[in-house]
Amino acid sequence: MSQGRSGGGGGYRAPDPAPRAVPDAGWDAWVAGFKGRAASRGIGQGTIDAAFRGAGFLPEVIEKDRNQTEFKRSLEDYLNIAASDERVSLGRQKYAEYRGTLQAIEQRYGVESQIVAAVWGLESFFGTRRGNVPVVSALSTLAYEGRRAEFFEGQLVAALKILQAGDVSPGAMTGSWAGAMGHTQFIPTSYLAYAVDFNGDGRRDIWSDDPTDALASTAAYLAKSGWTTGLPWGMEVVLPAGFNAGLLGRGKGQSAAEWQGVGVRSAEGRALAGGSIIAGGNGGGAPYFLLTQNFATILRYNNAQNYAIGVGHLSDRLLGRGAVQASFGPDASGMTKADRQELQRLLTAKGFDTGGSDGVMGAKTKAAISAYQASLGVPVTGEPSLELLRRLR
Secondary structure: OOOOOOOOOOOOOOOOOOOOOEOOHHHHHHHHHHHHHHHHOOOOHHHHHHHHOOOOEOHHHHHHHHOOOOOOOOHHHHHHHHOOHHHHHHHHHHHHHOHHHHHHHHHHHOOOHHHHHHHHHHHHOOOOOOOOEEHHHHHHHHHHHOOOHHHHHHHHHHHHHHHHHOOOOHHHOEEOOOOOEOOOOEOHHHHHHHOOOOOOOOOOOOOOOOOHHHHHHHHHHHHHOOOOOOOOOEEEEEOOOOOOHHHOOOOOOEOHHHHHHOOOEEOOOOOOOOEEEEEOOOOOOOOEEEEOHHHHHHHHHOOOHHHHHHHHHHHHHHOOOOOOOOOOOOOOOOOOHHHHHHHHHHHHHOOOOOOOOOOOOOHHHHHHHHHHHHHHOOOOOOOOOHHHHHHHO
16 A cells, blocks of 8 residues: 655646656567466466556656655654645535545444544545556566565556456556555555455446445455454554653554553543554654554554554544644644644745645755755755744745
8 A cells, every 4th residue: 555645735637747768778588588477376368468458657656756756754744744724625525425425434344433534535645646656667667677576466466357357447557656556555466365245236346436346345445354342543642741651653552541651641631542652753752542442453554653543543633623733843844734834824924835834845846946046046945944034034
């Protein structure tokens, strides 16, 4: 599965153009060899021919694979993106629109509807960014390129099995540059293991505009991964004065009664659950989150702590709950969220568009900072700072 994407700040951006195939003799030779290996693994010749008709080598996919070193976002930035005003607004619309479907899925699989909807929101911005890259071309390009050849060849064989089963046509099998597909971004092997035909039309269709099968497949995945019905993913908590910091950290779980006994309470007044408590603040302090076993189940879908907290927090926002209550504190540059938002507003007012003022220092904000610095004749770093904010004022 793949993480949700964002633009210059935390909002939605239009899809990138689909990558264009270019001639490559090495790829042609690799495909010729692969076809024999695919046939030996039970893929029919008709499926192989149909899958590669029109497929090609995609250099842009290799470029993306080699440049995954996007700076690591703080939890504060990640949640500003995962639960941006735009995502929450659209999510509440979609949650209401598909309430009946989501409730039916919850009844069958025992995974709460808001959790399934939140995964949908993070993976494809509620179906608006499902990916437009031809999956056979992408996976064959990555398998041929060789950095993770065995993994991507396995995904390519799985993709051919999906085509052979008739769940989707080769032309409609599109996804991300790395082969994650549909509303909730299943890689081919996960699709084979967990995808379901919930609407009963004979196909496990995660690609079409109707998200039903994709949402149900996500619920099936989480259910088979150990989801416990009725257990929250976690919650923001408030620690008492003098709390023993040695109790913080994943793997240092306590029961709800034990946490309550040492003075931990829910920030929203909810009943506590058993689990571990982590510090999410920029300096390692507040806000604090109590994470349950269901949080660990979300990690099975995407093994990134920020992602799993993002799913949980977005699911709460879809139910109408509020934003994180405690301040995250200053970031590494000494700026608070309010400082960063002011910086964005002032830059935009001076004609250097940051694409919004959500406090997230994304690519568009950094480009605006660079342009402003260049206009002043000072060293161009593209980095926010309190000094830059003072200059803008």
